[in-house]
Amino acid sequence: MAGLSSRSAVAIHALAMLANRREGSLTSAEIADSLESNPVMVRRVLGRLRDADLVWSTEGRGGGWSLARPPRNITLYDAYVAVEEGRIFSRHTRPPSGACEVGRNIGDLLDAEFQSAERALEERLDRTTVADLLQRILAADKEPADH
Amino acid sequence: MAGLSSRSAVAIHALAMLANRREGSLTSAEIADSLESNPVMVRRVLGRLRDADLVWSTEGRGGGWSLARPPRNITLYDAYVAVEEGRIFSRHTRPPSGACEVGRNIGDLLDAEFQSAERALEERLDRTTVADLLQRILAADKEPADH
DNA sequence: CAAAACTGTAACTACAACAATTACAGTTCA
DNA sequence: TGAACTGTAATTGTTGTAGTTACAGTTTTG
Numbered sequence: 001m002a003g004l005s006s007r008s009a010v011a012i013h014a015l016a017m018l019a020n021r022r023e024g025s026l027t028s029a030e031i032a033d034s035l036e037s038n039p040v041m042v043r044r045v046l047g048r049l050r051d052a053d054l055v056w057s058t059e060g061r062g063g064g065w066s067l068a069r070p071p072r073n074i075t076l077y078d079a080y081v082a083v084e085e086g087r088i089f090s091r092h093t094r095p096p097s098g099a100c101e102v103g104r105n106i107g108d109l110l111d112a113e114f115q116s117a118e119r120a121l122e123e124r125l126d127r128t129t130v131a132d133l134l135q136r137i138l139a140a141d142k143e144p145a146d147h
Numbered sequence: 148m149a150g151l152s153s154r155s156a157v158a159i160h161a162l163a164m165l166a167n168r169r170e171g172s173l174t175s176a177e178i179a180d181s182l183e184s185n186p187v188m189v190r191r192v193l194g195r196l197r198d199a200d201l202v203w204s205t206e207g208r209g210g211g212w213s214l215a216r217p218p219r220n221i222t223l224y225d226a227y228v229a230v231e232e233g234r235i236f237s238r239h240t241r242p243p244s245g246a247c248e249v250g251r252n253i254g255d256l257l258d259a260e261f262q263s264a265e266r267a268l269e270e271r272l273d274r275t276t277v278a279d280l281l282q283r284i285l286a287a288d289k290e291p292a293d294h
Numbered sequence: 295c296a297a298a299a300c301t302g303t304a305a306c307t308a309c310a311a312c313a314a315t316t317a318c319a320g321t322t323c324a
Numbered sequence: 325t326g327a328a329c330t331g332t333a334a335t336t337g338t339t340g341t342a343g344t345t346a347c348a349g350t351t352t353t354g
Contacts, residue, residue, distance in 0.1 A: 060351025
């Protein structure tokens with residue numbers, strides 16, 4: 001448990017590509033190419049984004065993936081919460097001893113602290129939209145390579 | 148990678164117990180009892196806290212663990228950074244394709260977003276001291292059980 | 295209609311981090 | 325000397341993830 005999965009990175013990368021594509025769609029193979037990864041992994045992550053109504057997919061020949069909302073209305077938090085599950089901090093693996101003054105009461109209080117910290121992280125993620133990110137990506141692409 | 152280890156919870160629990168003990172010391176066995184865990188795991192976590200100068204230990208008979216600073220000067224962030232390693236978010240497992248406008252540039256920008264979110268979490272953790280937490284633990288212990 | 299190009303998933307392997315435990319060497323004190 | 329500690333190596337079982345192959349189902353195109 002050294003951290004979260006790389007699904008957030010995959011999801012945000014894919015959302016940025018879809019936003020850059022404007023009206024069209026992209027296949028899982030095209031997205032996997034950019035990620036230097038595998039179409040199946042991409043479909044698994046994008047399947048979660050679809051469950052969260054961030055993208056939609058069409059099957060069959062000519063099918064692929066598109067944004068379900070304008071990139072201005074999709075935040076990094078939306079992607080994060082769609083693909084990562086549950087909490088960042090692990091709580092006590094077993095309930096502490098009721099015989100100890102600290103053990104009896106720390107559970108709920110520590111949980112509140114951890115939740116509060118996790119919420120701070122989420123609020124920061126929620127302040128950046130996919131449109132913001134794409135704009136910066138395209139700006140960086142126009143700069144000289146050695147800068 | 149469903150999240151961080153439970154070492155933060157163990158560390159903070161132990162720090163609260165040591166703060167509650169005021170001047171004395173506690174053995175890893177006593178702390179493990181409260182955690183319903185194992186003395187070896189406790190010594191491993193507290194070893195990291197010692198490396199970060201949050202606690203110190205004495206060997207031999209009558210030995211044990213004590214705070215190295217007043218609990219007012221130890222924050223949950225101090226514990227977190229001492230026992231958890233590295234980053235919360237996993238980045239791209241392989242560098243994205245340089246052939247893609249997005250792939251060429253998303254690495255650094257996404258890293259900055261993730262770092263910023265992680266910093267928000269850390270700043271929230273840094274606002275609670277071990278003394279704060281212990282005070283609330285002791286207050287909760289005085290309340291009626293069904294409340 | 296048949297082939298091609300997609301998505302949607304199941305199944306499998308490999309790997310790394312973690313929790314948990316046993317074992318034991320070294321240290322200190324009574 | 326023996327009891328009570330810390331410090332740490334070694335081991336085991338579990339879990340989540342990354343990565344891959346395989347293939348069934350869907351849709352468009354020639």
